[in-house]
Amino acid sequence: MDAARQGYYRAFGGAPGLDYLLSDFRVAMDARGLDGEIRRKGVAIELTTDGADHTIDADEDQLQQIVLNLVRNALAATPSAGRITVRIEAVPAAGEVWLVVRDTGPGIPPALADRLFEPFFTTRAAEGGTGLGLAVVRAIVREHGGAITASSSEGAEFTVRFPARSTGVG
Ligand SMILES: Nc1ncnc2c1ncn2[C@@H]1O[C@H](COP(=O)(O)OP(=O)(O)O)[C@@H](O)[C@H]1O
Numbered sequence: 234m235d236a237a238r239q240g241y242y243r244a245f246g247g248a249p250g251l252d253y254l255l256s257d258f259r260v261a262m263d264a265r266g267l268d269g270e271i272r273r274k275g276v277a278i279e280l281t282t283d284g285a286d287h288t289i290d291a292d293e294d295q296l297q298q299i300v301l302n303l304v305r306n307a308l309a310a311t312p313s314a315g316r317i318t319v320r321i322e323a324v325p326a327a328g329e330v331w332l333v334v335r336d337t338g339p340g341i342p343p344a345l346a347d348r349l350f351e352p353f354f355t356t357r358a359a360e361g362g363t364g365l366g367l368a369v370v371r372a373i374v375r376e377h378g379g380a381i382t383a384s385s386s387e388g389a390e391f392t393v394r395f396p397a398r399s400t401g402v403g
């Protein structure tokens with residue numbers, strides 16, 4: 234078992250909510266050949282959680298599609314020996330659960346941060362990009378009552394904010 238995989242199980246094993254929904258993330262990546270691409274590029278993938286309750290109302294397959302699209306983009310942008318980080322974080326003050334995917338690629342020019350989500354917007358046409366990945370991601374996120382934003386510091390950072398599941402209490 235490689236180090237990234239161990240980290241994955243440590244971070245996600247048996248945890249509730251979003252963690253549980255993402256628990257077959259590795260399997261899903263394997264099935265789509267992403268694991269091989271990650272290995273070939275020597276990119277490290279790290280999954281972390283703050284250990285809080287990440288329960289949201291979400292369709293598991295669609296959630297999987299969100300993560301896979303964001304990781305696929307991160308992988309395309311990240312040079313060899315780079316790093317992709319997937320973080321799950323509870324933000325109780327906002328009643329939200331965040332899924333943050335960041336990479337060590339070139340980042341996103343501020344002028345493009347909103348346009349990226351438009352259908353057919355791609356800077357990767359030559360590599361077979363369709364420009365549909367982020368449009369689909371945004372549609373799914375909105376169906377779940379959430380929002381997605383892109384920003385850039387060292388690399389690109391995509392933040393998906395989901396409403397935490399209401400307990401019906403209080
Ligand atoms: N992690 C990232 N780093 C830098 N640019 C990105 C990243 N993810 C997406 N982009 C930009 O957003 C565009 C649209 O992404 P997407 O909708 O997934 O379409 P595609 O991947 O087919 O180009 C990409 O062409 C690229 O310019």
Ligand SMILES: [Mg+2]
Binds near residue numbers: 302305306365
């Ligand atoms: Mg894409």
